[in-house]
Amino acid sequence: MQQQPNKLRPFFENLNFERDDNTMVINFGPQHPSAHGQLRLILELQGEQVVKAHPDIGYLHRGIEKMAENMIYNEFLPTTDRMDYIASTSNNYAFALAVERLIGLEVPRRAQVIRTMLLELNRIISHLFFLATHALDVGAMSIFLYAFREREYAMDLMEDYCGARLTHSAVRIGGVPLDLPEGWLTKLTDFIDRLPEQIKLYEDLLTENRIWKMRLEDVGIVTPEQALEWGCTGVMLRGSGIKYDVRKEEPYELYGELDFDIPVSDRCDSYGRYRLYMEEMKQSVRILRQLIGMYAGTESQLMAHAPQYISAPKEEIMTQNYALMQHFVLVTQGMRPPKGTVYAPTESPKGELGFWIRSEGEPYAYRLKARAPSFFHTGILQDILPGTYIPDVVTIIGSTNIVFGEVDR
Incomplete structure (x- = not known):
């Protein structure tokens, strides 16, 4: 039987599989489990070394x-x-604080104590999640299980207070919706008594572990100049030797009355940032101990008294006609803050989180912008990834501690 000519042969003969620059472009994410949400990182590689990096965001965009x-x-x-x-x-809290400054509300003392407790408990929850997932990305399995164990205890406390474990809505404009449940402070005390021992366990497993140090030391260098140029905040800034924390520089709630330190590292690498997260959890325990002592001496009021903006307590709504009418108007039509512009910065677990609001006196913000730290810490990847290797990319992304919910707003 006569063999048929191969019509594709001329096409294959013209293909050239060699390139002069010998580079390759790959996508890291958005499906990669280390992509922290929906990060698509376009990497140009020379062998296994990153030559160029481009963070491509927008997959999770919801127009918040x-x-x-x-x-x-x-x-x-x-x-x-x-x-x-x-x-x-x-x-x-960051949003509520911005609105409160816009309308000039003063929050009751007990609400301030509860809010600060919840903020520091949230900081511990966030830092434990960082430690667990960062270690898992690098390859440390046991620490993931241990850190999530303590995180579950902290989330139990949040659930006892507000009924939710992940999306809390635990703060209101003008205060907090609930007082602390009976026995909650005892549970909190037990938790912060146990946590330092567990942090020591994490440190014993990781801090001097030779594999952990090989993966983190001198990896993801962020110089002080780079940190300032890219607008880094939180641990990303303090890990580069710059001592700046909104809780100290522009105190809000009770932070001006509390005694705590701001850990700083001049290592500028992923290992230095890891050490700062461990130290910050210890400082949060120190803050919570002081707040437990402050709670007992406060009055029972939980919401600011401002009928123009804030609904009356439930007892008044159920018994007084004017309070009921005012509540109906606020729920259906909303408050009307005065015209003006405000920006309120806070120190979230990942850095400076602030809301900028422009009001035209309507029930809706005329313009609202969120200053989220993860957005800036995603941008700096294009500056610090070139020159590293593929395994380092996972380490560096983990050490920036980004969450894409606040990047793709």
């Missing part, structure tokens, strides 16, 4: 800032949970 401009202020507050969903209360 535009949603805020089409919701009344109280209606938008639960939506903030969906930004940094690892530390929801920090988002709730």
